[in-house]
Amino acid sequence: MYFLRLLSALLVLNLTACSMVTQKHQEPGLNLDQQYQKAEATFNFGENQDLEASVYWYGRAAKGGHEYAQFSLGVFYVTSNFPDYEKALYWFGKAAQQGHLEAQSNLGVMYAYGFGVEADDIEALKWFKSSAEGGFKNAQYNVAYMYHYGQGVAKNINEAIKWYTKAARQGLSMAQNDLASIYSEGVEVGRDYQMAFTWYRSAAALNDRLAQFNLGLAYLNGQGVDVNLTLAVKYLRKSALQGYSLAKTQLVKLNVPVAKDMMDNVVVSTQNWTEHHSRLL
Numbered sequence: 001m002y003f004l005r006l007l008s009a010l011l012v013l014n015l016t017a018c019s020m021v022t023q024k025h026q027e028p029g030l031n032l033d034q035q036y037q038k039a040e041a042t043f044n045f046g047e048n049q050d051l052e053a054s055v056y057w058y059g060r061a062a063k064g065g066h067e068y069a070q071f072s073l074g075v076f077y078v079t080s081n082f083p084d085y086e087k088a089l090y091w092f093g094k095a096a097q098q099g100h101l102e103a104q105s106n107l108g109v110m111y112a113y114g115f116g117v118e119a120d121d122i123e124a125l126k127w128f129k130s131s132a133e134g135g136f137k138n139a140q141y142n143v144a145y146m147y148h149y150g151q152g153v154a155k156n157i158n159e160a161i162k163w164y165t166k167a168a169r170q171g172l173s174m175a176q177n178d179l180a181s182i183y184s185e186g187v188e189v190g191r192d193y194q195m196a197f198t199w200y201r202s203a204a205a206l207n208d209r210l211a212q213f214n215l216g217l218a219y220l221n222g223q224g225v226d227v228n229l230t231l232a233v234k235y236l237r238k239s240a241l242q243g244y245s246l247a248k249t250q251l252v253k254l255n256v257p258v259a260k261d262m263m264d265n266v267v268v269s270t271q272n273w274t275e276h277h278s279r280l281l
Contacts, residue, residue: 035061036069062091070095071103078106078115085116096127104131105139112142112151121152132163140167141175148178157188168199173208176200180214184223197224204235209242216247220254229254 039057061069074091095103108127131139144163167175180199203211216235239247
């Protein structure tokens with residue numbers, strides 16, 4: 001899932017040690033933007049990285065009302081080695097109230113999954129919608145997903161398609177794949193294999209392994225396109241090489257040799273945040 005700007009270097013950070021306010025970081029007279037820039041400058045991946053200073057300056061700017069610092073501090077509390085979801089919720093909330101679109105979307109995720117707060121799909125949808133209406137594609141996908149499956153709102157396939165399409169047009173591969181699946185299955189709307197093929201192809205071009213699998217099946221079965229076994233195998237291989245087991249199984253059924261790297265190359269997330277669910281972004 002892609003809902004969060006991961007600051008991976010913070011994963012090995014000791015939260016308590018790095019949030020200490022020390023005299024050496026104090027520089028009186030800096031305005032909020034300067035404090036934020038100081039935080040950004042000290043957070044880097046080079047030899048001069050100073051994470052303690054970075055967190056200090058993010059905190060100073062965030063407490064002063066700087067929305068980007070508030071968002072960054074929220075990200076810190078989620079991705080640190082000792083996450084504090086309640087503090088993350090607090091800072092995402094502060095930034096969200098100022099209109100920060102990613103913070104609004106992240107706040108929605110916190111409520112949807114119950115990170116630092118009791119799970120509340122209605123509150124989650126509220127923040128997803130706010131972010132989605134501002135144009136954030138991940139939130140648009142989340143709104144679509146909640147309408148599609150009736151989370152926090154009555155199922156509404158037309159609203160789901162509307163928001164999937166908005167996210168898909170912004171290049172979000174998951175939205176493109178899910179939109180294609182709606183048209184391919186033809187359960188909730190009229191079946192349209194050509195429309196499905198168009199969106200599967202777009203998502204596959206973005207290296208989405210599920211879309212590559214579905215595109216391979218489209219070529220295999222002639223759905224929305226002429227049957228083409230060569231292209232079917234090509235996309236099934238692409239999907240299998242990314243660890244998608246159903247693609248590997250389909251290749252075996254077609255008597256296509258399956259290399260060991262296809263069997264071993266399984267994509268696994270190590271983030272606690274992403275291990276709970278794989279659909280909301």
